[in-house]
Amino acid sequence: MADFTIEPHLADALGRLGEAKDERLRELTAAFTRHMFAFIEEVRPTEQEWLAGIEFLTAVGQECDDKRQEFILLSDMLGVTMLVDYLNHGSAPGVTETSVLGPFHREGAPKLDNGTTISQDGIGEPVVISGRVTDEAGAPITGAVLDVWQTAANGLYEVQDDSQPDYNLRGIFTTDGDGRYALRTVKPVSYPVPIDGPVGALMTALGRHSYRPAHVHFIVSAEGYKPVVTQLFTDDDPYLRSDAVFGVKGSLVVTYQRGAEEWRVTYDFGLERAA
Ligand SMILES: [Fe+2]
Structure with missing residues (x-):
């Protein structure tokens, strides 16, 4: 088995999408994965920072109800x-x-x-x-x-x-x-x-x-x-x-x-x- 390095790991993650029946879903997930890898390589988060990001998105979801959509606000404020x-x-x-x-x-x-x-x-x-x-x-x-x-x-x-x-x-x-x-x-x-x-x-x-x-x-x-x-x-x-x-x-x-x-x-x- 090859050593764990970024390039083959990304290829492996993208390769798992080959079986997707919905072509558009495969394309969206592949692009999201590639850009997420690039983002992580660029900013190199500590594990605490990664957890803080997940906790932030969790809080955004928990703020949503039938009168309020915090994810739309997030999308809006990011442009x-x-x-x-x-x-x-x-x-x-x-x-x-x-x-x-x-x-x-x-x-x-x-x-x-x-x-x-x-x-x-x-x-x-x-x-x-x-x-x-x-x-x-x-x-x-x-x-x-x-x-x-x-x-x-x-x-x-x-x-x-x-x-x-x-x-x-x-x-x-x-x-x-x-x-x-x-x-x-x-x-x-x-x-x-x-x-x-x-x-x-x-x-x-x-x-x-x-x-x-x-x-x-x-x-x-x-x-x-x-x-x-x-x-x-x-x-x-x-x-x-x-x-x-x-x-x-x-x-x-x-x-x-x-x-x-x-x-x-x-x-x-x-x-x-x-x-
Ligand atoms: Fe308005």
């Missing part, structure tokens, strides 16, 4: 969620760029007429967001659906905050015959990702802040088109260049123009025809 998002959606001319869905979307938001506000308690600075939904070539899409949600002025989504009405700051709008939509809301604010768990402890240990720049979430969809999951960011936000989860793209930063009674934001969404 991996946005990498997966980019590799799946890329960017194409005339098509709105994507950003993270985040953990706070809810199905079943109220369907509202254009021009209606999604703020049920009216707390905050009023904003009108309006524009069109078009195809890649700029032709308006009638009947496109915009599912919108955001935090309240205190930085909390209504699911995190018993003091807010149910479905506060959530609504579903539909474009008119010219592809136009308009909604009223309040100016969003920056807010921290949850930092009371193991991922927050890691961010603190790394000297990182936990804030996301103010944004409004959108899922824009229309029959025959690929839906876009995205966010519109406030141009004057101090965290725009250091979003804790790397969700900001230049094309998603919008200008809040101060009107006489309310802020105004104009944004056109572009959808790509489904194959």
